Amino acid sequence: MKKVSFFFACLVMVFALSGCSLRKPPSALQINTTPSANVFIDGKLLGKTPYQASDLKAGEILVKLIPESTTQAMVSWEGKVRLNPGVLTLVEQDFAATEAGNSGQVLTLEKIKDNKNASLTVISDPDGIVVNLDGEAKGFTPITIDKVGVGDHQITLTKSGFLEKTVRAKAVVGYKLIATIKLSQESTATVTPSASGSVTPGPSGSPAKPYVEIKETPTGWLRVRMEPNTNATEAARVKPGEKYALLDEQTGWYKIRFETKEGWVSADYATKYQ
Numbered sequence: 408m409k410k411v412s413f414f415f416a417c418l419v420m421v422f423a424l425s426g427c428s429l430r431k432p433p434s435a436l437q438i439n440t441t442p443s444a445n446v447f448i449d450g451k452l453l454g455k456t457p458y459q460a461s462d463l464k465a466g467e468i469l470v471k472l473i474p475e476s477t478t479q480a481m482v483s484w485e486g487k488v489r490l491n492p493g494v495l496t497l498v499e500q501d502f503a504a505t506e507a508g509n510s511g512q513v514l515t516l517e518k519i520k521d522n523k524n525a526s527l528t529v530i531s532d533p534d535g536i537v538v539n540l541d542g543e544a545k546g547f548t549p550i551t552i553d554k555v556g557v558g559d560h561q562i563t564l565t566k567s568g569f570l571e572k573t574v575r576a577k578a579v580v581g582y583k584l585i586a587t588i589k590l591s592q593e594s595t596a597t598v599t600p601s602a603s604g605s606v607t608p609g610p611s612g613s614p615a616k617p618y619v620e621i622k623e624t625p626t627g628w629l630r631v632r633m634e635p636n637t638n639a640t641e642a643a644r645v646k647p648g649e650k651y652a653l654l655d656e657q658t659g660w661y662k663i664r665f666e667t668k669e670g671w672v673s674a675d676y677a678t679k680y681q
Contacts, residue, residue, distance in 0.1 A: 434490035635660035
């Protein structure tokens with residue numbers, strides 16, 4: 408299984424509160440998605456991602472995210488999110504065409520009785536995933552680790568058949584960092600459809616020329632865009648070593664066919680064969 412890591416800068420933090428008050432401090436919520444999505448909270452449309460609200464009432468809310476994609480159907484996400492007083496909760500989702508392909512995480516902090524230490528709880532979908540904290544194996548999800556060091560940590564989840572995922576998050580003294588993480592199921596398909604949808608093999612199992620082969624990338628995957636520019640909607644992700652029929656090219660970009668669909672990949676990370 409190829410190692411594919413996703414890194415997120417954790418924005419979860421305790422609000423800086425001054426003075427004394429018997430009133431509970433407000434909660435905050437930040438939502439980031441790829442691609443952009445409509446945000447529904449408790450059934451009400453409140454905006455689009457990236458979304459942030461800083462004066463919410465603590466408690467459980469129902470969040471529904473419906474991705475905006477005019478070129479490919481993507482599965483929406485819905486879940487209950489607990490907002491804690493004085494805490495910014497971070498929700499991040501990467502949408503895909505299937506539920507199994509979706510991935511994301513919810514990061515929040517929960518006050519604990521131990522005011523001298525921090526702790527960590529990792530919950531995953533699916534469960535039974537190996538958890539490495541700062542490169543050290545800790546066990547399988549769901550797992551709670553008491554007395555973790557205060558400050559930044561790297562949480563890596565691995566399971567056969569799923570894309571490896573790494574989340575960077577900050578532990579805060581007197582709080583439990585709760586990371587609820589969903590992994591994307593790894594695709595085993597490596598064939599390339601032709602224009603008719605059937606596979607067109609070439610020499611040594613390659614597609615018929617012209618075709619492109621995806622090079623190694625820093626992330627272990629390469630985005631397929633709907634248009635030949637970096638601001639265009641992401642249509643899919645392809646892996647190094649995979650080969651796709653070449654349909655067209657523009658400066659710095661190759662148009663490929665994947666899963667009976669079409670999209671553009673950066674020529675910096677693809678080799679053309681013709």
